[in-house]
Amino acid sequence: MTRYLLSRTAQALLVLLGAYTIAYLILYLLPGDPLAILLNAAGRDIDALSPAEIAEARRFYGLDGTPLERYFELLWNALHGDFGFSASKNAPVAQLILERLPQTLALGGLAVAFSIVEGVGFGYLAASVRSPVLARFLARLPAFGVSLPSFWLGLLLIHLFAFTLGWLPAAGNDGFRSLILPAFTLSLYSAAIYAQLLIRGLEAASREPFIVTAYAKGLTRGEVQFRHAFRNAALPIVTLVGLQIGNTFSGAVLIETVFTRTGVGRLAEEAVLRQDIPVVLAVVTLSAAGFVFINLLVDLLYPILDPRIDHASKG
């Protein structure tokens, strides 16, 4: 088990290093001249600067030296929590992110909770209805959920619940009430995916011999559904939640913009608009780190949730 844990952790760190490297290659090597972009983001024109000033700016943004030296320097700094200096906001990137992170974590966390409750609740309900017509109808509903552009759903909800009914605030970071609409908007896509998987899983489980056995020993339909079918069908959802968390949090870029909230997503959107390279690199790296960490956690928890999986014997 220890061996599995170590190799799995090492793997996760390698993937993270790879993700950082790809983000670095895209952001620092793809543009013709990163310095021109950064100076532009800072509101200065590269043509108006003297060679000495350009050299100084190059040093300031860590753009002196070869690309490889720069890569290791940025990586070394990032490992020490220093993500450089934002060109457009004129502040350290780490500080900008730390200020906004709690808002995004609250939004994303609530959205993940919502999506699990909605997805599992709906999937369970859809698979439990007895009327075949209703069951067919319910099983098709999640397809609409995955076809909805989330930002548009956000606008629709604002129109309905904020402007027409006046129940909830339309925008802002003002306490729990302002979180409900954005979190629900963000949760719907993942919820629809969980529901689809659960409906299929419950359907497949219902044909298993152990379900027949459970009925044969006299359990009621509800007991069989919950204790036998659901427990088997729910396991893949755990993995899927891990995979979807990255999408849920990155969806905050759109949702925080729609609901004009301050958060890391909004920071990323503004950074892309201004082509503020260090901020984008930091946000991308952090989200990859979160994704890798959550999936590592899911993998390590799996043997506990499903005793049939025994990693010790494999390694």
Add this chain to the structure above:
Amino acid sequence: MVDDSRSELSTARLRLAAGRAALGRSLRPSLRGAERLGHLLRRPGLVLSLAILAFVFVAAAAPTLLTSYDPYLTVPADRLAPPGAEHWFGADEIGRDLFARIVHGSSLSVQASSIAVGIAFSAGLVLGVIAGFAGGWTDAAIMRFIDVLLALPSLLLSLAIITAIGFGTIPVAVAVGVGIMPGFARTTRSEVLRVKTLPYVEAARLGGASRARTLLRHILPNSCGPVIVLATLDFGVAIIAVAGLSFLGFGAAPPAAEWGTLIANGRNFLVTAPWLSLIPGLFVMAVVLAANHIARTLEDGRP
């Protein structure tokens, strides 16, 4: 990082495995024309989906066929006119006809989504075929690269690419294409791996066919079914992603307007003229639903 059971899960919703053989079957000319038409008419959902996609592609290719309004013509008197006989979908804040703007916007949105799927399809196909066919170290290296791409949420990967190469329809298309490419590589690889061991492929090799010939004549044609299903499904995904990025303001420069840009413009009039952003959104949703429905039909193999 993502082991096999997980990779299966990530594509589980596609149910590709089930559709694999079926697609090949559906392409066989086993049904006569009239019979086919009869089958089609019994599936109104499919007919509607095909009609929606046809409408969108016609709108993209020849927008003037569908609307006589000029999308850039401002009529101050019709400012924020509600949907009605004269302006089917209403008019925006400077009196431009919304239906005309959606129809004309189709060309940018469809173009961007098609380029995105094209990039993802071709790059994914090449990587997947090389990985699956070569095996060994090559396979391991390519698949680790794909795993790393999958660790970057696709929206953020797209944002990084846009930061580096700038704004506009083409950069958005490239960014979305790279974001959805890993799925194609994975699906192609698993198909090639499956087909590679089938008896007829071995027979071809034993019969003296070269590696290249086996690949081109036997493995590729038999592996592309699920990849085509995925391409159809990802056309819908690409439409949403492109709309999202142009909603954020990274798409074509005004006055040209992709669907996402139209939704974003309507935001400021959500109280007085909600249709300005709600109708383009409904339109996007209809197109995505249509693409998904066709993908599911291909997957089930029932024409």
